[in-house]
Amino acid sequence: MPDTTTRTTLRLGVAGPVGTGKSSIIALICREMAAELQLGVITNDIYTDEDARFLRSAGVLDPERIRAVETGACPHTAIRDDVTANLLAVEDLEADFAPLDVVLVESGGDNLTATFSPALVDAQLFVLDVAGGGDVARKGGPGIGRADLLVINKTDLGPYVGVDVPQMVADGQAARDGRPVIGLSRTDRASIDQLTGWVRATLQSFRSGGHVAVDPGPMAPHFHAEANLWHAHDEAQPHS
Numbered sequence: 001m002p003d004t005t006t007r008t009t010l011r012l013g014v015a016g017p018v019g020t021g022k023s024s025i026i027a028l029i030c031r032e033m034a035a036e037l038q039l040g041v042i043t044n045d046i047y048t049d050e051d052a053r054f055l056r057s058a059g060v061l062d063p064e065r066i067r068a069v070e071t072g073a074c075p076h077t078a079i080r081d082d083v084t085a086n087l088l089a090v091e092d093l094e095a096d097f098a099p100l101d102v103v104l105v106e107s108g109g110d111n112l113t114a115t116f117s118p119a120l121v122d123a124q125l126f127v128l129d130v131a132g133g134g135d136v137a138r139k140g141g142p143g144i145g146r147a148d149l150l151v152i153n154k155t156d157l158g159p160y161v162g163v164d165v166p167q168m169v170a171d172g173q174a175a176r177d178g179r180p181v182i183g184l185s186r187t188d189r190a191s192i193d194q195l196t197g198w199v200r201a202t203l204q205s206f207r208s209g210g211h212v213a214v215d216p217g218p219m220a221p222h223f224h225a226e227a228n229l230w231h232a233h234d235e236a237q238p239h240s
């Protein structure tokens, strides 16, 4: 478990499937909050540093504060089973730019059920998008059910993809036992304010000792085409 008694930098994970808007949300938080908070970013790409390059080119943060961890074929492993490379990257960034308020860690996003280990992040948000279909929120899973925040992104696309956004948000809420859900769009100012308000409140609660890092739980068994093997990732059977 991270030592939250001596750290003042909140490590915030952003997980969710590819294309749901993780990099965009990190860019949004940087754009909205960089004047108020000292921020850093770690990305987890499979073979490239594409997410880091996208974020640097967005011009919302000093490019030096954005670093990529290249994770190989299994990005969920690097945020869950063996977090060493990520932890070193986070610690280096925190040391180089001390004192940071928040380090955002983007997951590689290879799997609907991949979540962060509490050994790496203090809090995590899980991102779904409206374009992925209204029924995804109902499917549950560790990230949807137990991440600190569920973001249902791209609500502006609802009318174009035939998704009832309020229903999708309600389904997310039903899966979460009272944990927060935000329906987000980069075109909806009120939703952006909700997101930055959540980041602010989570940092405050982390620093006052009121926040406990939770493990959303192991990911679902899944298939690795390259290894031609099924894996069940859990504590008893770590990834090899």
Ligand SMILES: Nc1nc2c(ncn2[C@@H]2O[C@H](COP(=O)(O)OP(=O)(O)O)[C@@H](O)[C@H]2O)c(=O)[nH]1
Residues within 6 Å of the ligand: 016, 017, 018, 019, 020, 021, 022, 023, 024, 025, 109, 153, 154, 155, 156, 157, 184, 185, 186, 187
């Ligand atoms: N319509 C719409 N598109 C969005 C929104 N946020 C992100 N996107 C788009 O979704 C695509 C994937 O975003 P990205 O941040 O790269 O997703 P990631 O793979 O989860 O990091 C990009 O084309 C973004 O421009 C939004 O609020 N509304």
Ligand SMILES: [Mg+2]
Residues within 6 Å of the ligand: 022, 023, 024, 051, 106
């Ligand atoms: Mg990305």
